[in-house]
Amino acid sequence: MSAIDPSLIRFEETVSAGANWSHVLKRGSTLRITDTEGGANVAALLYNFELLSERLNVPDTLKCQHTARLTKGHCLYTDMGRILVSITDDTCGWHDPLGGWSTAKIVEAKYGVKNYQTARNDWHRNAHDNFVTELGKYGMDERDLAMNVNFFSKVTVDDAGRLIFRPGNSKAGAFVDLRSEMNTLVILNTCIHPLDRAPTYAPKPVKLAIYTSPPPAADDYCRNFRAENQRGFILTERYFL
Amino acid sequence: MSTLTESTLDPAKAACDFTILAGEPWIHVIKMGQAFRIEDLEGNQAADTLFFNAADPVDRYSAHDTIMEQGAIYLTTGTKLMSTRGNVLLTITADTCGRHDTLGGACACESNMVRYAIENRSMHACRDTFLLGARQMGLGKRDLAHNINFFMNVPVTPDGGLTFADGISAAGRYVEMRAEMDVIALISNCPQLNNPCNGYNPTPVRVLIWN
Numbered sequence: 001m002s003a004i005d006p007s008l009i010r011f012e013e014t015v016s017a018g019a020n021w022s023h024v025l026k027r028g029s030t031l032r033i034t035d036t037e038g039g040a041n042v043a044a045l046l047y048n049f050e051l052l053s054e055r056l057n058v059p060d061t062l063k064c065q066h067t068a069r070l071t072k073g074h075c076l077y078t079d080m081g082r083i084l085v086s087i088t089d090d091t092c093g094w095h096d097p098l099g100g101w102s103t104a105k106i107v108e109a110k111y112g113v114k115n116y117q118t119a120r121n122d123w124h125r126n127a128h129d130n131f132v133t134e135l136g137k138y139g140m141d142e143r144d145l146a147m148n149v150n151f152f153s154k155v156t157v158d159d160a161g162r163l164i165f166r167p168g169n170s171k172a173g174a175f176v177d178l179r180s181e182m183n184t185l186v187i188l189n190t191c192i193h194p195l196d197r198a199p200t201y202a203p204k205p206v207k208l209a210i211y212t213s214p215p216p217a218a219d220d221y222c223r224n225f226r227a228e229n230q231r232g233f234i235l236t237e238r239y240f241l
Numbered sequence: 242m243s244t245l246t247e248s249t250l251d252p253a254k255a256a257c258d259f260t261i262l263a264g265e266p267w268i269h270v271i272k273m274g275q276a277f278r279i280e281d282l283e284g285n286q287a288a289d290t291l292f293f294n295a296a297d298p299v300d301r302y303s304a305h306d307t308i309m310e311q312g313a314i315y316l317t318t319g320t321k322l323m324s325t326r327g328n329v330l331l332t333i334t335a336d337t338c339g340r341h342d343t344l345g346g347a348c349a350c351e352s353n354m355v356r357y358a359i360e361n362r363s364m365h366a367c368r369d370t371f372l373l374g375a376r377q378m379g380l381g382k383r384d385l386a387h388n389i390n391f392f393m394n395v396p397v398t399p400d401g402g403l404t405f406a407d408g409i410s411a412a413g414r415y416v417e418m419r420a421e422m423d424v425i426a427l428i429s430n431c432p433q434l435n436n437p438c439n440g441y442n443p444t445p446v447r448v449l450i451w452n
Contacts, residue, residue: 053382053383057346057352057387058346058387059304059344059345059346059347059387060346060349060352060355062344062345062403063345063346063352063356063395063403063405064352064355064356066402066403066404067401067402067403068344068397068398068401068402068403069401077352077355079349079351079352079368080351081349081351081352081354081355082351094401098305098308098314098344098397099305099309100303100305100306100308100309101305103327105327141299142299142325143299143383143384144383145325145386146386146387147304147305147387156399156400156401157314157397157398157399158399159399160313161313161314161315161340161397162312162313163308163309163312163313163314194309195309228355228356231354231355231358231359232355234359235351235354235355235359
């Protein structure tokens with residue numbers, strides 16, 4: 001549970017429940033996402049800001065690290081063999097790369113429609129529409145969608161391949177640190193996980209802090225987490241040569 | 242493991258019967274109602290496959306919408322192959338292999354460098370094949386999302402492990418689908434030599450279409 005040195009913090013911001021956020025996370029900085037209340041879900045997409053067709057590739061990320069869950073030590077890869085962000089700290093322990101995003105259909109089927117006209121900013125929102133909206137601000141559209149990560153959510157797979165959502169995975173105060181290894185366009189929202197069976201529509205807010213962090217050293221934990229990551233860091237560093 | 246389901250369709254009556262060599266693309270429109278079969282001719286051969294709504298290719302196969310729709314990660318008989326806009330592109334109607342992967346993605350020169358060795362950049366890979374095949378229908382990199390790996394075995398364990406395991410397919414096994422709308426099928430017959438997905442020996446697959 002490491003506190004951030006206040007002198008390193010560039011800015012902090014709160015993302016309210018069900019809302020959108022985006023930022024180009026510069027190389028040499030780290031994004032800390034804190035689940036302030038517990039039970040948050042942060043659906044996130046990542047792109048190389050300099051080449052937006054290069055995007056987070058979840059299958060490549062999972063198969064090169066032999067994992068179907070994400071935690072400290074794991075790196076999030078693009079389709080070009082490079083690392084967008086690495087997970088340098090994590091007090092939650094399991095982030096879901098399988099479940100995808102909620103849609104208007106899923107939210108309506110579970111919780112009905114609550115439109116802006118009647119509910120103002122407590123209206124029912126979904127991760128798909130939020131992604132498309134936020135991508136549009138960067139000149140991107142549906143073609144740029146790819147599988148996302150759901151931070152703070154846990155989905156397990158049983159022997160028959162069935163997906164099981166595990167409520168209570170993230171406690172109040174849990175955080176995850178994403179160190180940017182490239183200039184990474186982060187598109188995220190705090191919409192519910194599509195497999196969340198909570199009886200009421202109750203997305204949660206998160207707190208964000210962006211702070212200055214040193215380049216990964218030779219003995220960096222993520223770099224040495226697997227031999228694949230050593231090569232991933234080499235390829236990422238070559239991109240900047 | 243799911244129950245195996247056979248088809249009654251006769252290959253001699255197919256409207257299209259084509260063999261895709263390893264390392265080559267195949268792109269073809271399959272009309273609504275047609276039956277589409279992919280056969281693993283020699284065994285343990287991954288057929289990396291993408292589908293698009295032929296009327297609007299922005300509406301394309303979505304791996305996570307497909308696993309969400311059925312609540313499970315492996316594809317087999319009964320699986321509805323879902324699009325990004327929530328449409329059913331095709332339904333799997335027969336399967337003599339048992340299960341197919343949609344989490345492993347396609348191999349790429351760049352991911353091979355990460356997974357195996359930086360010197361492996363020049364080895365042929367599916368994503369190169371996809372790019373070559375896609376352009377025949379005016380599609381490009383942004384259209385290439387996460388694919389299906391027919392005949393490939395990528396088990397996920399309850400504690401979150403994921404591996405590329407030995408294939409469970411064999412010579413003559415097939416998967417058959419019914420097109421629920423006009424779709425574009427794009428296949429890369431996988432040239433991967435670095436892992437067991439092709440038994441270290443990429444071989445041809447056969448595609449058949451019935452009216």
